[in-house]
Amino acid sequence: MIGAxxxxxxxxxxxxLAIAALVLVWRFGPPxxxxxxxxxxxxxxxxxYPIRVSGDAMAPIFTNGQTVTLSKCIEDRGNIPVGTIVxxxxxxxxxxxxxxxxxxDKNGVLYRLSQEARQNEIEEARSDRISAxxxxxx
Numbered sequence: 672m673i674g675a676x677x678x679x680x681x682x683x684x685x686x687x688l689a690i691a692a693l694v695l696v697w698r699f700g701p702p703x704x705x706x707x708x709x710x711x712x713x714x715x716x717x718x719x720y721p722i723r724v725s726g727d728a729m730a731p732i733f734t735n736g737q738t739v740t741l742s743k744c745i746e747d748r749g750n751i752p753v754g755t756i757v758x759x760x761x762x763x764x765x766x767x768x769x770x771x772x773x774x775x776d777k778n779g780v781l782y783r784l785s786q787e788a789r790q791n792e793i794e795e796a797r798s799d800r801i802s803a804x805x806x807x808x809x
Contacts, residue, residue, distance in 0.1 A: 718744035720803045722758065722767070728786035729767055732756065741803035748798040749780040756805035759784065759796045767805075768794065 720741045724733040733739055741758055751757065755770050759782075768784035771793065775781075780798040785791070 718742050720758070724767065728788050729756075730788050732769075732787050733767070739805060742806050743803045745801065745804055748801050751782070751798070751801065751804060757782075757784070757801050758803040758805075760800045760802055761794060761796065765802065766794075 720743045721738055722741060724735060724737045724739060727735050745751065751770055751773070753770050753773055756767065757770060758765055758767050766784075766786070768786050770782050771785055771790070772783040773780060774783065778797070782796050782798065782801070783793050784796055785793050
């Protein structure tokens, strides 16, 4: 009886560690790892990246405090269509914006981005800085 309880405890510990590892990969893993895992049926949930919108810069598309689910699994970061909402890494943290223009130059793909309520404030980001995209459920 005591032996069975020890085995059960070890199994539960291993299960908890496996779940913790999946959560860490999902939240902090490089997009390439998440994309590879995302192709494996039940692991598709790893592609989902929920965020809470902070502020009104994306109004009227998103409102302050709204939770939206983005996808970390992007087939081709160099071919994201103009008009797509993306989450990208920039100095000062991540930002949600809309791709306004896609430029191909000698260094690769450069996206010109702006937030919906601030369309005249353009920022630029290389394709490798795109972390997730919004895929409308409509």
